[in-house]
Amino acid sequence: MDDLLIRNGSIWNGTRFEVSDVSVQDGKIVAIGTNAGPAQTVFEASGRFVLPGFIDPHVHFSLDLGKLHSADDFRSGSVAAAFGGVTTFIDFLAPTDNENDLERAYYARLIEASSSVVDYRFHATIKHPKGDLEAYVKKMLSLGMTTLKLFTTYSDSGRRTDDDQIERLLALSERYGFTILAHIEDDSMITMKDFYVPADLPKSRPAAGETAEALKLAGFVEKHGGTLYMVHLSSGTTLDRLRERYPHLLNRKFFIESCPHYFAFTEDVLSRADGCLYTMSPALRTAAERDRLCAGFADVYAIGTDHCPFRREEKEHDRLRDIPMGIGGVEHAYEVLSARFGAAVIPKMTEHPAKINGLSDRKGTIAIGHDADFAIVRSVKERIVSDHSHGHTVWTGTDVDARIEATILRGAFAVKDGRFLGTKGQYVGRKPER
Ligand SMILES: [Zn+2]
Structure with missing residues (x-):
């Protein structure tokens, strides 16, 4: 008997929905089809959409x-994730500039993340690297991580990776087969003045800075190879320029991630009395930029939320600062x-996100032998009224037409x-080589 x-759910088969049954045993999908055998627990899913559990990368x-500390720890953040149908999330190691600190950061984060209630893994994060880049990459791979985040900005806090280092990392990416995640903003175009208020955020971090940096990095990929994943793309112009200049590389050698807020909001909200609540980096953009981004949605490879709320107070x-x-x-x-x-x-x-993160x-797919991770979705017109995050949420009052009815993690x-019914998350990276 299956577990x-x-x-009778509408099962996502990768391209469309098909009414079918799914059987689960020992946390894995063992059968998909009609005429399933008996099971200890039967979930009646007729009229429901059965999706693979979401991966928030x-x-x-x-x-x-x-x-300051972001409002959600791994427990509260992963509970909120579970309510959102997310069964795997990918967080980041603390930024490091040498391989010894990288190893320490990995083990420290493993301990912190052990309270997670859904599955998880990590991206390594490099900051203004000091030593041998190849040694850093080899250490990362030996720890079982295949994704490396870098910043082209934040030179003021010592996190920026310089262009020559990015070029070298791309060559290493080509050689070793890992993926580079890049926060792309032209550092020289970012300004911060004491008198800036939330409405000045788009001026402080302009869309043009993202476009210029994205084109530069795409050019580096053309020159050196490697796999590049541009995180939290905020402007439609950036996407359009990348498509025009590098159609042969777009979503083949470099990949675009964007976030829900860049589709949902425009910079106009920053001028409201509560504009401070809509501040993030990169900034929200004009309605024209937002509309271009929406029009280019097909070329956005993955959605990541960049979930990093703070308490309202x-x-x-x-002052923006x-x-x-x-x-x-x-x-x-x-x-x-x-x-x-x-x-x-x-x-x-x-x-x-399953593919790019190994x-x-x-x-990431409903397939025999895969983890039995599901988001069960019900079509219903509702308005979001609450959130399980410990941080302030900007989504209250948003009209939606589907809700997550249940989330299943490994069966x-x-x-x-x-x-929330008390699941325990597992680390899903590869184990370190010994
Ligand atoms: Zn982020």
Whole structure:
């Protein structure tokens, strides 16, 4: 007898929905089709959409900013993720500039993340590297990580990786087969003045700075090879220019991630009395930029939420300089984006992030032998009223037409009937080589 039978659901087969049953045993999918055998637990899914559990490849739980700390730790952030149908998230190691600190950061983050209630892995994060880049990369690979985040900006806090180092890392990416994640903004175009208020954020971090840097890095990929994943793309112009200049590389050698907020909001909200609550980096853009980004949605490879909320009182400052950047999003990403883009969002939250992060042998698709991770979705017109994150949420009041009804992690219900049922997450990276 199987452990779980999901009966008569509309199952996502990678391109469309088909009414079918799914059988689960020992946390794995063992059968898909009609005439499934008996099971200990039967979940009646008729009239429901059964999607692969979502993979959020970009969250910041328990982010230490010195005097401030992001509102969600791994426990609260992953509970919010579970309510959003997310069964795997990828967080980041603390930025390091040498391989010894990288190893320490990995083991420190493993301990912090052990309270997670869904599965997880990490991106390594490099900051203004000091030593031998190849030694750093080899250490990362030996620790089982295949994705390396770098910043082209934040020189003021010592996090920037210089152009010659990026070029060298791309050559190493080509040779060793790992993926480079890049925060792309032209550092020289970023300004911060004491008198800036939230409405000045787009001026402080202009869209043109993203476009210029993205084109430069795409050129580096053309020259050196490697695999580049541009995180949190905010402007439609950047996407359009990349498509025009590098159609042969777009979503083949470099990949685009964007976030729900860049499709949902424009910079106009920053001028409101509560504009401080909508501050993140990169900034929200004009309506024209937002509309171009929406028009180019097909070329956005993956959705990451960049989930990094703070408590409301931590965001409520008049001066931009005093406001920690970041908002939440892990819980409502699918609902918000499916209302706009329908089923087109599904691969960008399942199969694609699984592929680019080396998880596709067990996550991201509903297939026999894969982890039995599911988001069960119900079509219903509703308005978002709450959130399980410990941070302030900007999504309250958003109209959606689908809700996550249940979330299943390796065959066990993480969320059902509006309650979290006590799952335990596992690290899904490769184990370190010994
Ligand atoms: Zn981020």
